[in-house]
Amino acid sequence: EIVRKNYGKDKTETAFKVVKEVCTNEMFASYEMLKRIELATRIGLAIITDGVVVAPTEGIQGVARYRNNDNTDYIAVIYAGPIRGAGGTAAALSVAFADYARRFFNIGTYKPTQDEVERYVEEVELYHMKQHLQYRPSDDDLRSIVNNCPVCVDGVATEDVEVTAHRDIRRIDYNGKEVVLTNRVRGGIAL
Numbered sequence: 001e002i003v004r005k006n007y008g009k010d011k012t013e014t015a016f017k018v019v020k021e022v023c024t025n026e027m028f029a030s031y032e033m034l035k036r037i038e039l040a041t042r043i044g045l046a047i048i049t050d051g052v053v054v055a056p057t058e059g060i061q062g063v064a065r066y067r068n069n070d071n072t073d074y075i076a077v078i079y080a081g082p083i084r085g086a087g088g089t090a091a092a093l094s095v096a097f098a099d100y101a102r103r104f105f106n107i108g109t110y111k112p113t114q115d116e117v118e119r120y121v122e123e124v125e126l127y128h129m130k131q132h133l134q135y136r137p138s139d140d141d142l143r144s145i146v147n148n149c150p151v152c153v154d155g156v157a158t159e160d161v162e163v164t165a166h167r168d169i170r171r172i173d174y175n176g177k178e179v180v181l182t183n184r185v186r187g188g189i190a191l
Contacts, residue, residue, distance in 0.1 A: 002027075003047065012093065015044040019097050023104035037075060037101040038063040044097035048090045059083030059188065060094065061156055065107070065174040072108040073174055076152035079188025088135070091191060098151045109150035117146045119166035119181075120189065126161055127190035155186030 002025070006017035022028055022040035031039065041063065046056040059082040065075050077098045083091050121139045128136045137145065146153075162183040169181040 015047040019044045040101040041097045045094045053085035055086035067172045068111040074110040076154040079155045081187045110152040120146045124190045155188030157182040157184035158187035159185035
């Protein structure tokens with residue numbers, strides 16, 4: 001019903017309207033905040049992909065909340081290999097949907113450490129060697145993307161190969177618990 005109510009000629013505009021509706025409508029008040037952000041992101045992606053691929057349900061594994069080193073909070077969208085089915089533009093829009101949604105809950109932006117930035121560079125290169133990306137951004141472009149993306153693009157381990165230089169990256173979840181990232185390559189972040 002929410003999609004029908006907000007449906008317009010432009011799918012992207014419709015998707016952003018629905019993301020806002022999920023985050024602000026009292027109908028979803030019983031949902032925990034991260035669940036609302038996750039649902040909003042998935043529905044936005046489903047609208048963009050016309051609901052014909054598994055990317056909204058299988059490509060997005062969830063949303064998590066962490067703390068930056070300065071104690072501000074941020075969200076991470078956890079991707080897996082099936083995000084490939086969405087295509088590059090739609091996958092990138094899913095990050096924009098999550099960014100838009102987090103703002104309704106006054107969640108801060110992702111401020112990666114230098115080690116995290118370099119981990120992305122290493123990991124994308126390893127994934128590209130193993131699976132071959134259709135487009136492989138330069139290392140400097142990757143650094144710029146990671147340093148300027150307000151949402152952490154995270155993922156589950158999808159490959160048997162492990163990073164060698166940037167291992168055992170530690171994060172602090174919103175409740176103060178330390179979380180150690182997998183050392184295996186996370187295909188969803190590269191895609």
